[in-house]
Amino acid sequence: MSRKFEILIVGGGVAGLALATRLGNTMGRQGKARITLIDKSFSHVWKPMLHCFAAGTAQNENDRISFMAQARRHHFEFWPGEVISLDREKKETVLGPLYGADGSLVLEGRTVKYDALILSIGSCANDFGTPGVSEHCLFIDNLVEANGFNEKFRMELLRSYAGDGALDIAIVGGGATGTQLAAELHKALELAGLHSFSQTPPVLNITLLEAGPRILPAFPEEVSQAARQELERIGVRVLTSAMVSGADSHGFTLKDGSHIPATLRVWAAGVKAPEVTKGFGDLSLSRSGQILVKPTLQSVDDPAIFAMGDCSYIADDPLPPTAQVARQQAHHLARQLPAWLYDKREISPCVFNNKGAIVALGNYNGWGTLPGGTVFGGGVFKGLSARLGHLALYRQHQVELYGVSRGLISCFSDWVSSLVNPSIRLH
Ligand SMILES: Cc1cc2nc3c(=O)[nH]c(=O)nc-3n(C[C@H](O)[C@H](O)[C@H](O)COP(=O)(O)OP(=O)(O)OC[C@H]3O[C@@H](n4cnc5c(N)ncnc54)[C@H](O)[C@@H]3O)c2cc1C
Structure with a gap:
């Protein structure tokens, strides 16, 4: 009996899980290929919500998708594990050993073969080697880090409630992640005030540090200005042209010699590929470690x-490293791979169709840009429509992965849960 063609997808994030689900529904269901997904965690989260999990304004237990359950429903296989290197000659990936929460060895390191390999392992913040950052800063690049930040945030708030004064938080990076995190932390304090030991909430001093001349550089200037005004209105200090030269356990030092004191220090600037890409055989990489690919x-x-x-x-x-790009690329490969495999047809180039961008500052305000040349003719929308648009992207993602009926049930169950549970994480 002929061996099934092995399609191996590494990384079940925005791109990888969409591709595994779509290929599973077609080639996997028809038994035409074996589709395997490997991820270093057991569940998928919508990364654009990580700042909400970090602030505690979203309850991530409801927002995780189990890879095993998704695999069973959509005709692909899932294996947990971290790919640590590739052997291109043998066409196999090497997985590191898997340990349990108590540190005990669960699975020895192993190899997984492929005929076609799709890498979708995401990215992380880039500290550009700034001294002290890796030792003294928190990151929110994945769920573990977002939860870790939330734990520290709640404990420091508790300390402040108990009389230790104001809580100083400094965030480096005025892109969408840092800007949205600043607003979400402010919202978290307001919500925490509703559940607070009969005391006035402590003062939260949030400073947003951006090396460039304006925050949200990927958005039009008018959005940057409006977002800055909104942040300042709620009390966030925004410093632009503020180049960080070092971090220590007390805060950040800027290039001009000034020091920004901060009990919690978050690094949300820059984007680079995970370090592991350096171990991917001799694959050519960009300066930030990303895998160099053709338009196909x-x-x-x-x-x-x-x-x-x-x-x-x-x-x-x-x-740009956005969910929109990741999603469109996954859809492209889901359409192209079957014909490439069976009819030996060339993969056609993936053409990105920019549908605009949205940024939401908690409950306070939001902005969206429409691409020029569409029926809308380009432009900016704001306020409630932009905030709802941001939420709609997440719901669209859920519906895509779950299917329409389960996606709608999931929205309904989130709504019921919001009636039962506090809207802020308290434990
Ligand atoms: C806080 C925050 C807010 C954001 N907001 C927005 C936004 O509003 N709009 C927007 O468009 N984009 C936003 N982004 C960017 C967006 O989340 C990413 O562009 C998108 O998630 C990229 O998708 P991906 O599939 O490439 O990677 P990811 O979604 O990051 O998935 C990568 C997957 O690979 C797995 N993995 C990593 N290494 C390995 C390994 N060695 N072996 C096995 N598995 C591995 C990870 O566990 C993860 O599941 C935001 C990002 C952050 C951090």
């Missing part, structure tokens, strides 16, 4: 290896 999303070195989402880089036409 095939590695420039190996047509059997694809990369999509944040961990990929198209040298001739670089795209």
Whole structure:
């Protein structure tokens, strides 16, 4: 009996889980290929919500999708594990050993073979080697880090409630992550005030540090200005052209020599691929460690290896590391791979269709940009429509992965849960 073609997807984030689900529903269901997803965690989270999990304004137990359950429903296989290197000659990925929460060894390191390999392992913040950052800063690049930040945030708030004065938080990076986190932390304090030991909530001093001349540089200038005004209105201190030269246990030092004191220090600037890409054989990488791909999303070195989402880089036409790009690339490969495999047809280039961008500052305000040349003719929308638009992106993602009826049930169950549970994480 002939062996099934092995399609291996590494990383079940925005791009990887969408691709595994779509290929599972087609090639997997028809028994035409074996689709396997590997991820270092057991469940998927919608990364654009990580700042809400970090602030505690979203309860992430409801927002996780189990890889095993998704695999069973959509005809693919899932294995937990962290890919640590590749052997391109043998066409196999090498997985590190898997340990339990108590540190005991669960699975020895192992290898998994592929005929086609799709890498979608995302990205993390880039500290550009700034001294002290890795030792003294918190990151919110994944659920573990977002939860870790939330634990520290709640404990420091408790300390302040108990009489230790104001809580100083400094966030480096005025992109969407840092800007949205600043607003969400302010919202968290307001919500925590509703459940607070019969005391006035402590003062929260949030400082947002951006090296460039304006926050939200990927958005039009008018959005940057409006977002800055909104943050300042709620009491966030915004410092632009503020280049951080070092971090220590007391705060950040800026290039001009000034010091920003902070009990909690968050690094949310820059984007780079996870370190592991350096161990991916001799695959060509960008300066930030992303896998260099052609517009077809095939590695420039190996047509059997694809990369999509944040961990990929198209040298001739670089795209921003956003969920929109990751999603469109996954859809493209889901359409192209069957014919590439069975009819030996070339993969056609993936053309990014910019549908605009949205940023939401908690409950306070939001802005969306529409691409020029659409029926809307380009432009900016704001307020409630932008905030609802941001939420709609998440719901769209859920419906895509769950299907329409389960997606709607999930929205309903979130709504019921919001009636039962406090709207802020308290434990
Ligand atoms: C706080 C925050 C807010 C954001 N807000 C927005 C927004 O509003 N709009 C927007 O468009 N984008 C936003 N982004 C960016 C967006 O989340 C990313 O562009 C998107 O998630 C990229 O998708 P991806 O599939 O490439 O990677 P990810 O979604 O990051 O998924 C990567 C997956 O790979 C797994 N993985 C990593 N390494 C390995 C390994 N070695 N072995 C096995 N598995 C591995 C991870 O566990 C993860 O499941 C935000 C990002 C952050 C951090």
